[in-house]
Amino acid sequence: MSAAESKDAGCPVVFTDVALEAGLRFTHERGATPNHQLPETMGSGVAWLDYDNDGWMDLYVVQSGKFEGSGLHGKPKGRTREGGLATSRSNVASGDLTPAQDRLYRNNGNGTFTDVTAKAKISESGYGMGAIAADYDNDGFTDVFVTNFERNTLFRNNGDGTFTDVTDRARLAGKGWATSAAFADFDGDGYLDLFVVRYLDYSVEKNYFCGDRVSGRRDYCHPTLYPAISNLLYRNKRDGTFEDVTAASGISSALGKGLGVIVSDVDSDGKPDAYVANDTTMNFLFRNLGGMRFEDVSILSGAGVNSAGRAFGGMGTNAGDLDGDGHPDLVVANFEAEPNSYFRNVGEGIFEDVSAVSGFGPPAFNFSGFGLNLFDAANAGRLDAFIANGHVLEVPKMQGVTYAERPFLMWNDGKGKFVERGCGDPFRRELVGRGSAVADYDNDGDIDVAVSNSGGPLQLLRNDGKHGNWVGFLLVGRKSNRSGVGARVTVETEKGKQVREARAGESYLSSSDPRIHFGLGDATSIRRVEIRWPSGAVQEVRDSRPGRYVRVEEAAPHPDPLPASGERE
DSSP states (O other): OOHHHHHTTTOSEEEEEOTTTTTOOOBOOOOOOTTOOGGGGTOOOEEEEOTTOSSSOEEEEOOOOOOOTTSGGGOOSOBOTTSSBOOOOOBGGGTBOSOOOOEEEEEOSSSOEEEOTTTTTOOOOSOEEEEEEEOTTOSSSOEEEEEEBSOOEEEEEOSSSOEEEOHHHHTOOOOSBEEEEEEEOTTSSSSOEEEEEEOOSOOGGGOOOOEETTTTEEOOOOGGGSOOBOOEEEEEOSSSOEEEOHHHHTGGGOOBOEEEEEEEOTTOSSSOEEEEEEBSSOOEEEEEEETTEEEEOHHHHTOSSOTTSOOOBEEEEEEEOSSSSSSOEEEEEEOTTSOOEEEEEEETTEEEEOTTTTSSSGGGTTSOEEEEEEEOTTSSSSOEEEEEEBOSSOOOOBTTBOSBBOOEEEEEOSSSOEEEOOOSGGGTOOBOEEEEEEEOTTOSSSOEEEEEETTSBOEEEEEEEOOOEEEEEEEEOSSSOTTOTTOEEEEEETTEEEEEEOOBOBBTTBBOOSSEEEEEETOOOEEEEEEEOTTSOEEEEOSOOSSSEEEEETTOOSOEEEOOSSSOO
């Protein structure tokens, strides 16, 4: 037995980084400069999507670029079409003088990907942060929204393999430093609205001097030096444009330092709520009152601060039923010297901090967590957690704290108790982890992980090993939004019930496989599948069998089987 095999002995699955052999040759450029602009420490994310509707998950990867000395991103003098200063990015680290663009990789259906960025007419040269994917205009094709420092971008999928930048028409350029985002139908009209998280009231001109004034050596400033800012909420007007309803919705009154967002119906009233992970300030829980109005219940819910009343440095966040009681719980990846947070939903949107007693929080004390995904790693019928770790400063190694850090795999016992144990070489490799997203990219029925690393290589962690049974659902809304975002799916087998929600945007700066995946363990049959659609319709799906993905249309009781593996159809 090799040393690696001995370290992984007893693991139910082992993960292997296959990015290079899969054709994903991407290196993130963080744009570090002597001026130490704070955005250089924070990017970037990834988004899984099936942009060509062929049944295989493609991958959008966000690039940041180059912040150069005197101006924003080293921009030359000039103006963009929007009247702002022009920007430029270059792959100087690799010697490539072409712009350091975001990348779109098409899944070839055989374990490999092809870079189709140019062919798809993707041209994104803002200083990139995150990306989310969903069908905002209900035309049957998945679109991409990209968050950047100062100006965001919406790419509309034309349905012919190409995209068009419709940011100006859609009125989604925004302003400020956007980080994570999420699509959801907040007002229940059948179209996806957009929640955009902003980090700090920061600009190039507000890059204060931090460091040693005697020597003149700069360092990155701490986020506490900068004012908090509100998040942004946009209502989909159903004509290809969006309306900024931040003030009218009540969102604007909550000022924070947001990095992550997850949308979940935490109180099970049929309306999606929004939870924001803030850095050094209280996390926000916005309860959806209907009519595009929200109530800030951060303190009353118990999910705003920990059990001692303290706010942490929250980055990535997610939601899922971790203890099998049918209620979505909330988790947050926090900064170094802080445990990660697990807020258990005790019902009706009230939460209890169980970070310590669950085992979820303590392993993170010497780590800085960013990407945070909940998925069933071994198809055992419970949600495990992947956490991408990496510090924001190039700190010398001391007391177990480093700049580059290994990721976590947190194994769930099915009752919300966790043990941290990475299985495979990727969990022993130290990188500066940022955004992460999960998908079954090879359609073999188990969940894989894509990880973006600041200043480092893109990773594709293939899930290898023996697994339990599984089933997956691709939802197509009719009265509801086309992507089915916000639907709640319940699967019942002889082993019990599991509940999942369809989402667009999670983790940190990222977006995962839109299909809803259930591990079934050793269950041999599915007794019942129920879908509560965003429209309020409740639908029972018949004839669902393990070992395949099924396409379910709203109000169509008989699902269509999709290929689980094999050749591209």
